[in-house]
Amino acid sequence: MSTATVMENTDTAESERPRVEHAPIPFRTVVGVELRKAFDTRSGFWLMVAMAATGVIATGAVLAFANDSDLTYDNFGAAIGVPMTILLPVVAILAVTGEWSQRAGLTTFTLVPHRGRVIRAKLAVTVMIGLASMVLAFGIGAIGNVVGSGLRGVDTVWDLSFTSILYIVGADLIGMMIGFMLGVLMRNSPGAIVTYFSYWFVIPTISGLLAANQDWFEKAQPWVDFNYNQGQMYDGGFDATSWAQLAVTGTVWLLLPLAFGLWRVVRAEVK
């Protein structure tokens, strides 16, 4: 109608564009992008550096300070594994919470609207990083063990069975899943990290005191204290009752909250 308006489009007919049917985004693409996101920020990058550095420092410390009789694979593995056990869940937390705390989810969930796919990809990445770190830890530990015993001229002691290694890997993965669950549930980096460290440091103290002073709790503890069951895994040798106890506490403290968190994540507003 108006010819005076310079910016107005006068011809829409010529402007049809041929429609192209695009292929759906494969799951491996989403996983690849999520893997990249775990390393491309300072927090992600330094977390990985911190784990590698503590591993090397721990190996060096064992070499420098341990008695000859303590130069065993178990001790090298533990020196490297403990800092990793503590830091890996933080990797899992940040993988999830960044979408909300940093609001990156506005783009992520617009490009991949099915949030479940993104969360599954994050879970896959968490497990991948966890397994890779543990392979690295056991590898560095093995090197330290060979080099250390060689330097001191003592026998190289391989005192970790494959079964014990599986128990340790399982316990570490459970730790990462706890981080992941807290991330999904709280969607807030500081909140989830603080909660995770209270789970790790405060709860064992309290429940340990309680078990030491109250008979009834000492009996109940294996059936209610997930942290206790997880800790037992590092010693291995679970019987049927131990597995049942792990299943009970794991369901209550890990699976149920995770399910509730996921249910909310796919419905919550992203803004």
Added chain:
Amino acid sequence: MIIVDSLSKKYGGFTAVDHVTFRAEPGRVTGFLGPNGAGKSTTMRIMVGLTPATSGTSTVLGRRYADLPNPGREIGVLLDASAQHAGRTGREILTLAQRTMRIPRDRVDEMLDLVSLSDEESDRRVRDYSLGMRQRLGIATALIGDPEALVLDEPANGLDPAGIRWMRDLLRGFANKGGTVLLSSHLLHEIEVIADDLVVIGNGRIVAHGTKSDLLAAAGTFASAADLAALAKALVSAGHTAEESLGGVRTDADPAQVGRAALAAGVPLTELRPADGAGLEEMFLELTKDDAREEVAA
């Protein structure tokens, strides 16, 4: 084409978006205009599935957003330029989008060029970007998949005048090639210069929509005469409104009706034309004022 059909969103008892219906056509720029808190951002978030609607539907290119196989290649979205991980570089953010959409790597550099982010700037972390740079990065992310439609929430915020001019030309070019553009703003002047169609929202409700020229026409007629009081009186007695403004009279009558009324009353006209932008501004103020009043009453 983007179709929004009777979309509503309630937050508890508060209705942020109230049965909003409109469409954005291909080849045209549709301006989504409304004051702060009118419901523009909420409507747009619902359109791309970030906020669940209470009721109603919306489709992009004939499908629900969630059913698009690779959304970034069909519709470019910029909702909030500051919603990025502050620790990533601009280039990294574009690379993540490029990888998610599975498009060639050189699109990243093409887009950085297009939005004039230099190599050095693109390697800085977004934490250190100005709002204008974030908007440019956001527009680059929206365009990188070469989509058919764009949904941009207040994209001009933080851009300098040259940047606004640049974006205007960019969106015009995009629409001229057949693309669908929906952009929101709370500033009438910003949207007036670029939009072909206007959707005006106030308090969650659509209060006006149509082509810009229709809405301008609906804003009435401007007429002038040596004796303004006589002209106004003639218009009122013919059953029209009359408001003195800017050395003339603004009325809801069309130009022919004004001419007839002036002739009948024997008032010689010195000027007679459709009310222009100023009229649209008054319309916008009026529309939003009505809603503001209801809000106070409610």
